[in-house]
Amino acid sequence: MFLVQLLSRHAYVQKILAVDSIIRGISKSVRHGQAVCLRSFFSQSANHSARKLVLGIETSCDDTGAAVLDDSGNILGEALHSQVEVHLKSGGIVPPMAQELHKENIEKIVKEALDTSGISPNDLSAIATTVKPGLPLSLGVGLEYSLRLVKQYKKPFIPIHHMEAHALTVRLTNQVEFPFLVLLISGGHCILAVAQGVSDFLVLGQSLDIAPGDMLDKVARRLSLTKHPDCCSITGGKAIEYLAQKGNRLNCNIKPLMKRHVNCNFSFSGFQTNVTKLIMQKEMEEGLQEGQLLSSAADIAAAVQHAVALHIARRTHRAILFCIKSGILSPTNATLVVSGGVASNQYIRRALQSVTDATDFALLCPPPRLCTDNGVMIAWNGVERLRAGLGVLHNIESFRYEGKAPLGIDISAEVGKAAIKIPQLDMTF
Structure with missing residues (x-):
């Protein structure tokens, strides 16, 4: 008996006994006809201290988000406060107002995510926070609050690039290996890049002016869609998508964008100007003033x-x-990932599905709730960086947010030089 007690104190034997206990537990469950999830069983049996736990905080624009994830990708707790209703009334996002709302809600949102997860701040492995790019006033709120937590609980800090987080979210929901092509479309960005690894991106093209989400919001405001009975409580881009289902695009003559430019860059500013001119023309035809609803709004x-x-x-x-021709992607990595707020637009997804069908690529999108800004994607990016040992800071005496920040290495000039012509696709759907 003394010998058994002595050996049981040995760490190695303790591990064997623990594994034996788990195996016996699994066997018992199987004998009783119960379904057993090995991942869940082992994660529940393991001590919290054995797992890496990351708190993610997001305040890059107008959503205050927080989430706690473990290194297996389990979402242990999350919370989100949206400012949509407030900004709808003001006709767009007002940075000082967004800043105040973040200040009012960040502590409550972080506490809710932690409470739901059952994790104490003392048990966290790191705190990850969006620090670039975004609205400076909003970024400042998240960074200031996070640094207070980091200092209070003496935790490592992981600064997060907002667009990198969007790009990697798919690896939380799907088994996607590097490299893969990613399209990031949102209210603030439009980027085509190859994700070669965590924090390793080749940018093939991006918007030269405004982003598609921003442009759609502005068109919705010019059409005064907040006065439309079916669109008064939804954001501009969603209002355009909803109304478009009831319209006929052939009733409006709009020139295609950048058709002669053989690169992968985007431009929406000139297009918005042309749409504004079209709206003014329609208002004259219908004898309406700016601010009144056009009968042709759905067609537009x-x-x-x-x-x-x-x-x-x-x-x-x-x-x-270009990726196929240059060998950047092979048939085994033929995947297009689409993320960001505008990725929720089903019409745009169908257009992209036509492209992937024609090129034998797989099209993957995170769930809609993870396409828009949230704390989960920030925490997951923190997990990815923690695993890779990238950008984990232990000294944060002087750290600043960045309103504008590039993503990876820009090779768009090489794409332009390749001058690849694309075949005509059937976009009638």
Whole structure:
């Protein structure tokens, strides 16, 4: 008996006994006809201290988000506060107002995520926070609060690039290996890049001016869609998508975007100007003043959405052909990932599906709730960086946020020089 007690104190034997206990538990469950999830069983049996736990905090724009994830990708707790209703009334995002709302809600949101997870801040392995790019006033709130937590609980800090987080979210929900092509489309960005690894991106093209989400919001405001009975409580881009289903795009003549430019860059500013001129023309025809609802609003929405989807699809098609021709992607890595707020637009997804069908690529999108800004994607990016040992800071005496920040290495000039022509695709759906 003394010998058994002595050996049981040995760490190695303790591990054997623990594994034996788990195996016996699994066997017992199987004998009783119970379904057993090995991942869940082992994660529940393991001590919290054996897992890496990351708190993610997001305040890059107008959503205050927080989440706790473990290194297996389990979402242990999350919380989100949206400012949509407030900004709808003001006709767009007002940075000082967004900043105040973040200040009012960040502590409550972080506490809710932690409480739901059952994790104490003392047990966290690191705190990950969006620090670039975004609205400076909003980024400042998240960074200041996070650094207070980091100092209070003496935890490592992981600064997160917002667009990198969007790009890697798919690896939380799907088994996607590097490299893969990613299209990031949102209210603030439009980027085509090859994700070669965590924090390793080749940018093939990006918006030269404004982002598609921003443009769609502005068109919705110019059409006064907040006065439309079916669109008064939804954001601009979603209002355009909803109304477009009831319209006929062929009733409006809108020129395609950048058709002669054989690269993967995007441009939406000139297009927005042309749409504004079209709206003014329609107002004159209907004898309406600016601010009054056009009877042709649905047709305009349908034409705008189709032109944007076509522009994005063509650029993405060229990016795929460039990656194949240059050998950046092989048939085993033939995957297009689409993420960001505008990725939730189903019409744009169908246009991209036409591209991937024609090129034998797989099209993957995170769930809609993870396409928009949230704390889960930030925590997951923190997990990815923690695993890779990249950007984990233990000294944060002087750290600043960045309103604008590039993603990876820009090789868009090489794409332009390749001058790849794309075949005509059937975009009638």
